[in-house]
Amino acid sequence: MPEQPTILICDDEPHILHVVGLKLREAGYGVLTASSGKECLHLARQHQPVLLITDYVMPGMNGIEVCRALREDPVTAEIDLILLTARGGSLSDSDIDDTGFAAIFSKPFSPRELLAFVKERVAIARVSNSEGDE
């Protein structure tokens, strides 16, 4: 698969978008950024990225609500999800369970570790996609 996988990042804090975007671009991924949940849903439906990295606490829709909406739409249901949260934030176990995050990273997170995890997930997604094709 020569085409570069696209990853969507959603955060209302631009510095997160810049830092995560930079690391992903440098690693050769296509990057889309959204600064709100609404914009994120729109971009996800339009471009169907392999993976979404979203902040939890945002004005308007929060990260969990965005992820639920994606799961409910067959077009976007398969997108892998990574949640960013403030350390010690209030997240209930049921939120985590029924949304099915691949991982939750607490801020301040290590961009290096995030990138390593993204690579792993994208590799898994590729394998399962190519199996589906056969």
Next chain:
Amino acid sequence: MTLQSLQTVSGPLAKRAAALGLTLLRVGSDGVAAVGSDVDWFEQKLINSAWFFRLVTQRRDMSSGENGFFELANGLYFAEFSANFEQAADEESLGLLLLGKELSETETLQRICDSLRLDRRATEAKLETTHWLSRSEAKRIAQAVAWMANDLDAVSTHRRELHQLSDELATNYEELSLLYKLSSGMSLDQPPSAFFENACQELQEVCGLGWVSLQITENQPRLNQLRGAAYTAGQIDLRKPLRQLGRELIEQHAGRQGFTIIDDTSKLPGVASQVSRSLLIVPLVCDGEILAVMFGGDRVNDEHIDSIDAKLCASLCNTLAIFLENLMLLEDSQSLFMGTLHALTSAIDAKDSYTFGHSERVALLSQMLARAAGIDQATVERIYIAGLVHDVGKIGVPEDVLSKPGKLTDDEFAAIKMHPGIGANILRGIRQMDDLIPGVLYHHERWDGKGYPEKRAGMDIPLFGRVIGLADAFDAMSSDRTYRSALSLETVLAEIEKCKGTQFDPELAEVFLKLDLSPYFQMIQRHQATQQGRDARSENRGVA
């Protein structure tokens, strides 16, 4: 316009110029070339001609030039995107070629065709559809494109800055997350070696170094077991003299602060060059004294060690130095505490030499019993210490009463019964021993409430008192006393069996009866050997 911005601006600017039907030129010391491929036939001829190049190179000497707008010949306009006319003559610049109305006039066109060796009639026919600009139109277009070039330049500068800032921010995130991880791992209840191993590993990964090593100094006794320890993460040939390098670096960096990057170790004294070509060295300093040195090398991808890595490493090492300092302070307070305890137990032993080692044996038995009863490790430790000091109150009981053979009078027994209360009062002033008081005060209480000093019964007797009381009774029965010889183990165990539920907590007594007592008997043997040695010495002294 600088060469760098020329590169970044020319691409997008050429695209826009092409869309607007304008011709963008790159002017160098050796010629003029169009940027982009979609250039009109006539203009291409013009650009490629030596005549045009001569005119362009001479533009700055022309009197007609103003603000980068030049009329190279009648109706032939060249707009240069540069405000800086002082720049080196051979540096490249960008310009716009614009064709004015005057160019279409027969005479001028004839001259140009002659210069370019073109047939005038054919050229005229081909240029029929060309839109010729007036001078003022050309100037306005030139101005608009110049603004666009400036804006594109500004955008690309901002983009570059944003990239740099994001990169820096990513490093800061990395640092923050690393420091956060380490500080949450800094609690003193995990073994320090695990903490240091972890720190080396994280640092090695974050800085992209092939390996990282931490060597702790041998010269600081307060570091206790950590003295001279070394930790390593990453890939390094273990036959290399890593530890020796660590020791050398500690000597060389004593009294220094901050990091050192060495790109070529061949000039360094010692074994450094045998270990790695480049080195990052950070001393861990506390109060001006070097406690350890963190060093690493063989950067992944063969890159140089940069100052960002070094700063990250240095801030991590600050944290590690604080951790080491805390360990030393903890060691100080623990050794002070244990020293005080030993002073106390020695004082008790000195007072009542007949029960030499009793405190230590009761402490051991209490510890064994508490552990077997499933009590948590931290409490077991405290019970051990309470066992050591349980008889501290005997300091306040007259020596002749303590060592009186035979039966005690009521007054004498009353004096003996004072010792738990006296002991509790001695410890009451020491905050760190506050929790030991129940063990001291209640170790003579009985399960049936017939003990002393408060006649507490059953579960009203605190755990420490019940555990130590049982251990105390066992040791008292198992060793010689002023008034009787030691009882056999069978007799003592039978006594405990008999007294469970009256004198002793029945559950604890059950646990006690199942204990493996071999550590206790080993300790008795050791105590007897010590006491015999002492007796022999005091006899010798008597003879002399």
